[in-house]
Amino acid sequence: MSSRQEGPIGLVDPPSIGRLISALERRGWLVAGPTVRDGAIVYDRLQSIDDLPRGWTEDQEAGRYRLEHSGDNALFGYNLGPQSWKKYLHPPEVRLLEASRENGLLKILNQAEPLPRYAFLGVRPCELEAIQVLDRVLIGDRFSDPIYEGRRKNLFLIAVNCSRTAPTCFCTSMGTGPRARRGYDLAITEILEGGRHEFLIEAGTAQGAAVLEELHPRKAGPDDSGLAEKLTQRAANQIRRRLDTESLRDLMYANWEHPRWDQVASRCLSCGNCTMVCPTCFCTDVEDTSDVRGERAERWRRWDSCYTLSFSHIHGGSVRWSVKSRYRQWLTHKLASWIEQFGGSGCVGCGRCITWCPVGIDLTEEVRAIRETPARASTRRENRNGEP
Amino acid sequence: MEPAPCRVLHVGRETHDTFTLTLEVTPEGRAEFAPGQFSMLYVFGVGELPISISGDPGVPGRLTYTVRVVGRATEALARLRAGDWVGVRGPFGSAWPVEAARGMDVLIVAGGIGIAPLRSVVYHALRNRDAYGRLIILHGARSPKDLLYRADFRHWNRQAETRALTTVDHGDMRWRGRVGVVTTLFRYVRLVPERTIAMLCGPEIMMRYVCAEICGNHRIPPSQIFLTMERNMKCAAGFCGHCQFGPYFICKDGPVFSYEKVKPLLGIHEL
Numbered sequence: 001m002s003s004r005q006e007g008p009i010g011l012v013d014p015p016s017i018g019r020l021i022s023a024l025e026r027r028g029w030l031v032a033g034p035t036v037r038d039g040a041i042v043y044d045r046l047q048s049i050d051d052l053p054r055g056w057t058e059d060q061e062a063g064r065y066r067l068e069h070s071g072d073n074a075l076f077g078y079n080l081g082p083q084s085w086k087k088y089l090h091p092p093e094v095r096l097l098e099a100s101r102e103n104g105l106l107k108i109l110n111q112a113e114p115l116p117r118y119a120f121l122g123v124r125p126c127e128l129e130a131i132q133v134l135d136r137v138l139i140g141d142r143f144s145d146p147i148y149e150g151r152r153k154n155l156f157l158i159a160v161n162c163s164r165t166a167p168t169c170f171c172t173s174m175g176t177g178p179r180a181r182r183g184y185d186l187a188i189t190e191i192l193e194g195g196r197h198e199f200l201i202e203a204g205t206a207q208g209a210a211v212l213e214e215l216h217p218r219k220a221g222p223d224d225s226g227l228a229e230k231l232t233q234r235a236a237n238q239i240r241r242r243l244d245t246e247s248l249r250d251l252m253y254a255n256w257e258h259p260r261w262d263q264v265a266s267r268c269l270s271c272g273n274c275t276m277v278c279p280t281c282f283c284t285d286v287e288d289t290s291d292v293r294g295e296r297a298e299r300w301r302r303w304d305s306c307y308t309l310s311f312s313h314i315h316g317g318s319v320r321w322s323v324k325s326r327y328r329q330w331l332t333h334k335l336a337s338w339i340e341q342f343g344g345s346g347c348v349g350c351g352r353c354i355t356w357c358p359v360g361i362d363l364t365e366e367v368r369a370i371r372e373t374p375a376r377a378s379t380r381r382e383n384r385n386g387e388p
Numbered sequence: 389m390e391p392a393p394c395r396v397l398h399v400g401r402e403t404h405d406t407f408t409l410t411l412e413v414t415p416e417g418r419a420e421f422a423p424g425q426f427s428m429l430y431v432f433g434v435g436e437l438p439i440s441i442s443g444d445p446g447v448p449g450r451l452t453y454t455v456r457v458v459g460r461a462t463e464a465l466a467r468l469r470a471g472d473w474v475g476v477r478g479p480f481g482s483a484w485p486v487e488a489a490r491g492m493d494v495l496i497v498a499g500g501i502g503i504a505p506l507r508s509v510v511y512h513a514l515r516n517r518d519a520y521g522r523l524i525i526l527h528g529a530r531s532p533k534d535l536l537y538r539a540d541f542r543h544w545n546r547q548a549e550t551r552a553l554t555t556v557d558h559g560d561m562r563w564r565g566r567v568g569v570v571t572t573l574f575r576y577v578r579l580v581p582e583r584t585i586a587m588l589c590g591p592e593i594m595m596r597y598v599c600a601e602i603c604g605n606h607r608i609p610p611s612q613i614f615l616t617m618e619r620n621m622k623c624a625a626g627f628c629g630h631c632q633f634g635p636y637f638i639c640k641d642g643p644v645f646s647y648e649k650v651k652p653l654l655g656i657h658e659l
């Protein structure tokens with residue numbers, strides 16, 4: 001793993017996190033971060049330190065999520081709720097187009113809306129990587145999505161390293177956490193040890209350093225950095241879930257047909273929850289509408305899921321009509337074809353798909369099952385009914 | 389990328405369910421295309437859909453499409469009349485290998501509406517007749533009333549070194565032509581494997597049979613066979629995720645693929 005981004009490091013007390021929020025607001029950023037809403041930690045606008053989930057933690061397992069009191073005053077004593085930052089960068093619903101038709105003439109109305117300037121506070125290391133993954137998907141050499149690119153360009157990123165992990169986390173397998181190594185403006189490690197409650201803040205960019213300076217941090221020594229490193233190392237050691245990534249792409253490609261797909265399809269509800277909570281799933285659908293007089297029309301883009309039948313609909317029916325083929329599409333895309341398409345895995349090991357699957361399907365288990373049992377003798381079409 | 393409004397010049401009926409649409413490209417739009425590429429056509433308030441360009445790449449300022457009515461958006465396209473407007477994005481996607489085919493015999497095999505994206509190859513080849521060897525066009529349709537471009541076929545058969553054959557799955561009382569699936573036409577043609585490049589478009593099942601026929605019986609190597617894949621498509625820029633076919637996005641890696649590349653994927657059910 002590459003070493004940490006170089007930059008100034010400082011120590012601050014808990015109230016300084018509140019001052020950080022105000023400093024960012026003063027500089028024109030809309031601060032978003034974790035907050036408690038409807039029994040879960042979600043991302044929303046933060047206006048003061050009191051909006052953070054102080055003293056809350058989560059109990060997560062496959063198909064289970066519950067908020068609990070942590071018994072301390074930690075500001076970042078949890079990991080990940082159901083939402084990811086893609087809700088801001090790649091909005092669930094956005095208008096792509098407005099058009100008018102007057103006397104038969106078609107006009108595309110081009111209203112550039114002001115782009116929001118977001119500061120994300122509390123980006124977990126796996127989430128930071130998820131943003132990099134989305135960058136590779138949506139900012140391409142041939143095409144770029146202006147909606148994503150515009151929001152991404154203005155972003156201020158404050159990572160929070162994990163000193164605790166959820167049982168569903170497997171970032172160590174994916175090489176994405178629990179400590180952020182790159183891609184942030186500021187990275188925070190919360191130190192809550194032996195009566196001490198402080199935050200070690202590392203700046204990764206010049207704009208990060210400028211904001212850090214405004215907080216008048218105490219100078220951090222090698223001991224402080226060492227302690228922060230130790231806390232995240234301890235978290236890494238707690239992680240039990242594993243995804244063996246060795247030749248994973250080849251494994252998936254060699255197993256388009258495998259009895260495990262039928263097995264998982266008998267449990268999968270095809271609800272698409274995993275795609276909604278996944279921080280990198282990017283698929284969208286569009287809907288066109290017009291007013292009753294047929295003079296104005298709009299085109300909206302919404303998140304879509306490869307688990308729906310309509311996703312693969314072409315004239316004559318859906319290409320992926322079985323649940324098996326849809327689960328296989330999702331997992332093979334995430335872990336294998338993604339690498340070919342975008343030069344890296346589509347999975348960052350956040351484990352949301354495990355927690356939020358209503359029947360608790362765990363992709364790490366599915367991969368293990370495929371790895372451990374031999375592929376079925378081909379059931380490819382030519383063997384089924386003599387077709388080429 | 390926003391659609392460029394283009395004006396409908398002409399709508400011509402081809403068959404009971406298929407028509408050809410010719411657009412005049414406005415300065416905001418792009419009229420240049422390579423045979424095999426497609427556009428995203430936007431019908432006001434109804435939707436946007438991928439349609440291959442079926443016109444002559446040598447005619448500037450025009451874009452021509454042949455569309456079969458199968459649902460909401462294609463029905464709306466069919467209602468357009470000269471003077472109406474359509475939004476156009478593109479052209480997108482990969483092209484037929486018309487450069488690599490220079491000096492070779494060109495074999496075109498189309499099923500149904502699949503002849504549309506291949507017609508621009510025929511236009512191109514006839515315009516540059518000396519650059520290509522023999523031109524063999526095989527077209528299969530469900531029934532006589534589904535045969536497309538009948539006048540074009542008559543015209544092509546009058547050109548030098550050109551054979552354009554048609555067949556139908558089911559004939560009718562008046563049909564005097566060939567009956568049988570498109571692969572039955574291979575008994576009328578002689579192919580020279582080293583100098584043949586094949587271009588296929590039609591239902592997946594048809595293309596699999598044709599590939600088996602020309603690889604197996606006619607010894608044309610997979611690297612000299614090209615075909616188009618079809619999947620649902622919303623954005624044409626690789627962002628909507630709908631058109632994935634294994635590792636490929638059909639909108640930008642395709643729609644034209646070499647058979648060599650997609651051969652391992654073609655046999656996988658529901659991919």
Ligand SMILES: Cc1cc2nc3c(=O)[nH]c(=O)nc-3n(C[C@H](O)[C@H](O)[C@H](O)COP(=O)(O)OP(=O)(O)OC[C@H]3O[C@@H](n4cnc5c(N)ncnc54)[C@H](O)[C@@H]3O)c2cc1C
Nearest residue numbers: 314315437438439440454455456459460461462619620621
């Ligand atoms: C690269 C490419 C080139 C094509 N070229 C042609 C052509 O030259 N002529 C022609 O007649 N047709 C062509 N098609 C197919 C054409 O796009 C569909 O027939 C059309 O989208 C159907 O829309 P609909 O609303 O009329 O049908 P419905 O069945 O009502 O479709 C509902 C929705 O499903 C989607 N959909 C349905 N069928 C297809 C399909 N086959 N491909 C992609 N999305 C689909 C569309 O998003 C549509 O909005 C092409 C498809 C692709 C991918």
Ligand code: SF4
Nearest residue numbers: 278347348350351353
């Ligand atoms: S697939 Fe699951 S573990 Fe991977 S990134 Fe998506 S939610 Fe996280």
